[in-house]
Amino acid sequence: MDETERATLLVVDDDLFMQEFIADSLGEHYRVLCADSAGAGLELARQQQPALMLVDVQMPDMDGYALCREVKDDWDISDTPVLFLSALDGIEDRLRGFEVGGEDFVTKPVSPRILQAKIDRVLALQQERHQLKSQAQYATSTAMTAMTSMSETGLLLEVMKRFNQCSEPRELAQALQESLALFGVDGPVELLLSDEASIALNNRGPASELEISVLRHMAGMDRITQYKSRLSISYPHARLVVVNMPLDDPDRCGRLRDHLAMLLEAAEARLAAINSARLASRRGDAISGTIETLTQVLADIDHKQRQGRADALTVLNSVLMRLEQSLVGLGLTERQEEALLDLVREGLEDVYGSQQAEAGYQDQLSAAVHGLQQAIHGGGR
Structure with missing residues (x-):
């Protein structure tokens, strides 16, 4: 990555080893500047305006909290996010960091992976804040x-x-x-x-x-x-x-x-x-989907039942015709043939009667299906 494309990080720590460790860990991804005191760090921040500052909490003369407060009080660099480097991470430490406007704590000994993840998250949040600010979404109406x-x-x-x-x-x-x-x-x-x-x-x-x-x-x-x-x-x-x-x-x-x-x-x-x-909206959508599915199932049942009744009548009539044709070769008397056909006709009439009784229920099912389809698709409005 080109040097001009990399975000600038400022490490403020009086420990030379920690400066070198962080610079080596992050140097591939960021332009890393270092200062060995809070005063030097504040001056460098004003000159370079880094994207983020990593500040040791425990430093002589001015500690990390005081430095963060100085940064937040300086109009030109007040938006610079500050991550604290500290061996302490209790709630009192966090409250102090919160009061002066810090972003988060990185606990010593520092894990390069965790440090990288925290920096990436803070910079992403900072970018989002800038976008929101430029779009005036967080300005008071x-x-x-x-x-x-x-x-x-x-x-x-x-x-x-x-x-x-x-x-x-x-x-x-x-x-x-x-x-x-x-x-x-x-x-x-x-x-x-x-x-x-x-x-x-x-x-x-x-x-x-x-x-x-x-x-x-x-x-x-x-x-x-x-x-x-x-x-x-x-x-x-x-x-x-x-x-x-x-x-x-x-x-x-x-x-x-x-x-x-x-x-x-x-x-x-x-x-x-x-x-x-x-x-309620999600439940309503679920209920609507269920009703639509049920309506389709009932419509399929209605169609298949009607088709089944029609097919059954066709089959029974075909059986009667074939029976009449077959009687010729059985050698029965005319009276015997007529008695046998009457028996079959009575059975067919019973079947017709049963289907006719069910037709009323079938019509009710068809009417219910039609009503559901009208409600779902808004027909008739």
Whole structure:
């Protein structure tokens, strides 16, 4: 691959061996730059604007979290995704990485295969975010922007109305994410779908692995959990984490907890309604298919029964004709022949009578089949 076509990765680690190891592991796929301190890494990031930064958490002078915060605060490089390199990967470490805007953790000792997979995923997510941003799919709509002049209660009602207009889970997740901005807060949201998949979004597009791990960890706590400026609200199929609760305004902080809890409950209810509608639609399609198949089977039975009755009458009449022809050579008297033919005719009349009695049921079956065909194909409308 040409050097100009490869994405640039910046490794910031005070361990020379780790720099060389990562450069050797990824050099075939990426242009790898290295810095041995947070300060040097920040300067190099501003100069080169890499596609992604791999940052060691434990460094002297400035640790990886502080460096990530500096990157996110710099307008020119704030979109640069940061992967943390660390021997620690507990929930507290992840929460700190989440707070400063990191994408994920790569645990030391580093596996080249896992590192490659995480980098590829982060870069793919970043590309998707750029596309979404350029298409303005995640920009707040004009209607939502106009709502910012309303009171908090008015906002709550309008957002709930918007939820009720959503017909797809992704549309609902986007509306939920956008509603956070209207209340002046930020953080990731996640909706759990009926097929065990999920949709997780932040204010830029798809949520990072780090954000998803924090969402799922916080979901195991109480329904509403606040720790400093973080607020987690979790329902069985909807959850969010706010990272910037206004601690300097306790009254507003309390109102936000209530409003966001009601919003998430509304999102949970709307998601259940969407899932029920989709399930009903799938069941309706299945029932329609079954009815169509059954109608075809009944139509085939009706046709075969009618054809069978006609064939039976033809066969019986043929038997009677052959019998009349055969009597000539049997040497019977005329009276004997007539008695034998009367016996056969009486049997045929019984058969005719039986078939005539069944004809009413056959007509009912034919009428039912015709009605089903009309319903399926919309005939007669």
